[in-house]
Amino acid sequence: MDKQTTIAAFETHVSAGKAEFFKKHGMDFIMGAREGVWIHDIDGKKRLFNCHSNGGVFNLGHHNPEIVDTLRTALDDLDIGNHHFMSQERTGLAKQITDSMPGDLDVCIFGVGGGEAVDLALKLAIGHTKRSTIVSANGGFHGHTGLAMAVGDAQYRDPFGVHAGNMVQVPFNDVPAMQAALTPDVAAVILETIPSTLGMVMPEPGYLQKVRTLCDANGTLLIIDEVQSGLGRTGKLWAFEHAGITPDMVIIGKGISGGIYPISVTVIREPLDNIFKKNPFIHISTYGGAELGCRVAQKVMAMSSDKAFLNRVNEAGESVRTGLEEIKAKYPKFFTGIRQRGLMIGLELRDNYAGPALTKAAYDQDLLMIYANNDMSISQFLMPLIVTDGEIHWALERLDKAMNAARKLRTALMAKEKGGAFINRFSGND
Numbered sequence: 417m418d419k420q421t422t423i424a425a426f427e428t429h430v431s432a433g434k435a436e437f438f439k440k441h442g443m444d445f446i447m448g449a450r451e452g453v454w455i456h457d458i459d460g461k462k463r464l465f466n467c468h469s470n471g472g473v474f475n476l477g478h479h480n481p482e483i484v485d486t487l488r489t490a491l492d493d494l495d496i497g498n499h500h501f502m503s504q505e506r507t508g509l510a511k512q513i514t515d516s517m518p519g520d521l522d523v524c525i526f527g528v529g530g531g532e533a534v535d536l537a538l539k540l541a542i543g544h545t546k547r548s549t550i551v552s553a554n555g556g557f558h559g560h561t562g563l564a565m566a567v568g569d570a571q572y573r574d575p576f577g578v579h580a581g582n583m584v585q586v587p588f589n590d591v592p593a594m595q596a597a598l599t600p601d602v603a604a605v606i607l608e609t610i611p612s613t614l615g616m617v618m619p620e621p622g623y624l625q626k627v628r629t630l631c632d633a634n635g636t637l638l639i640i641d642e643v644q645s646g647l648g649r650t651g652k653l654w655a656f657e658h659a660g661i662t663p664d665m666v667i668i669g670k671g672i673s674g675g676i677y678p679i680s681v682t683v684i685r686e687p688l689d690n691i692f693k694k695n696p697f698i699h700i701s702t703y704g705g706a707e708l709g710c711r712v713a714q715k716v717m718a719m720s721s722d723k724a725f726l727n728r729v730n731e732a733g734e735s736v737r738t739g740l741e742e743i744k745a746k747y748p749k750f751f752t753g754i755r756q757r758g759l760m761i762g763l764e765l766r767d768n769y770a771g772p773a774l775t776k777a778a779y780d781q782d783l784l785m786i787y788a789n790n791d792m793s794i795s796q797f798l799m800p801l802i803v804t805d806g807e808i809h810w811a812l813e814r815l816d817k818a819m820n821a822a823r824k825l826r827t828a829l830m831a832k833e834k835g836g837a838f839i840n841r842f843s844g845n846d
């Protein structure tokens with residue numbers, strides 16, 4: 417199917433809204449060939465440097481040859497497996513993951529996507545504590561499934577008329593607000609280590625430790641969502657390691673797929689599986705922890721936890737920082753700050769028009785980067801972790817040009833806005 421036929425059929429059979437949006441803004445890109453940091457349009461006329469990495473799915477780049485080989489080899493003897501039986505592949509992966517975690521985070525339950533893994537964590541927390549309230553962060557994002565959606569931003573459930581139930585939200589980094597929210601009915605607090613959709617907000621020193629202490633004092637479980645921040649993105653395997661805390665549950669998704677085979681994991685402390693000890697078949701995910709996916713994830717774990725790999729992420733983070741500081745100095749009114757840990761980066765921009773303007777200007781400069789939907793003044797900047805120095809140099813040169821163009825585009829957007837033509841339509845809601 418050629419590009420125009422694909423677009424027409426996509427409009428009819430997949431999403432008319434998306435087709436219309438991308439055509440209107442000259443971004444009608446359809447992914448064809450892909451490799452490393454690059455994705456190419458199927459018509460061969462444009463390529464994009466992926467500075468979004470689907471929020472970490474492509475931490476190891478597109479079509480990583482080691483991951484592809486692992487899947488190819490796995491296909492010689494495995495398939496999805498059977499979710500009822502015990503499994504060598506699930507056991508191997510669970511052992512690798514739990515060995516990498518502190519304390520008694522000893523049990524892994526597998527799913528397919530991040531939202532599913534969050535839903536399970538919240539369901540377990542409510543069941544285990546026999547309490548019904550969950551506290552999360554304003555503007556946080558944990559997925560679009562049932563309970564995960566309920567603890568996220570209202571903009572993703574209000575259009576469907578879905579009500580949040582006993583879900584309370586507090587500002588991230590606000591200790592007194594957290595303290596006030598922790599009533600005796602709170603089963604769990606769920607937080608992203610670094611909230612991405614909120615614009616890569618860095619936890620203030622001591623914040624996560626304080627939340628841990630408050631949870632302990634209240635008999636509340638602490639669930640840490642590492643769907644985006646995990647697997648080396650911040651220069652440590654798990655981002656919560658920077659705070660030195662041990663969560664009660666950890667959510668893993670996106671990057672654990674190697675960009676090749678969907679899989680997610682809810683890691684829990686041993687006593688939290690009591691419900692399953694009584695009835696091991698009351699939670700099922702037919703494809704969760706598919707054996708082919710486990711083999712891929714084992715390889716991802718091995719690659720991402722390698723010391724040299726993590727050192728390289730930190731080193732790459734430093735080179736990116738140097739380049740970003742130079743660009744910031746050129747456009748100080750437009751590009752106002754840098755939020756960064758390793759290669760988890762958010763660019764602080766002038767205002768809510770600037771994020772969408774930069775997304776479009778960057779696209780025109782062959783960079784895929786998306787503004788944070790719950791704070792549109794921030795542009796997410798998430799290069800694949802395998803990025804080379806040469807690629808960093810190339811991307812920063814283009815980013816410089818994009819910043820320049822985005823300043824003008826912002827003015828045009830402000831004039832056109834009120835209609836929200838671009839704003840609020842194409843968003844980094846992950």
Ligand SMILES: Cc1ncc(COP(=O)(O)O)c(C=O)c1O
Pocket residue numbers: 471528529530531532534557558559560608612641642643644669670845846
């Ligand atoms: C922090 C975080 N948690 C959970 C999810 C949900 O993952 P999924 O889209 O695989 O359901 C996302 C997705 O973007 C995420 O960014």
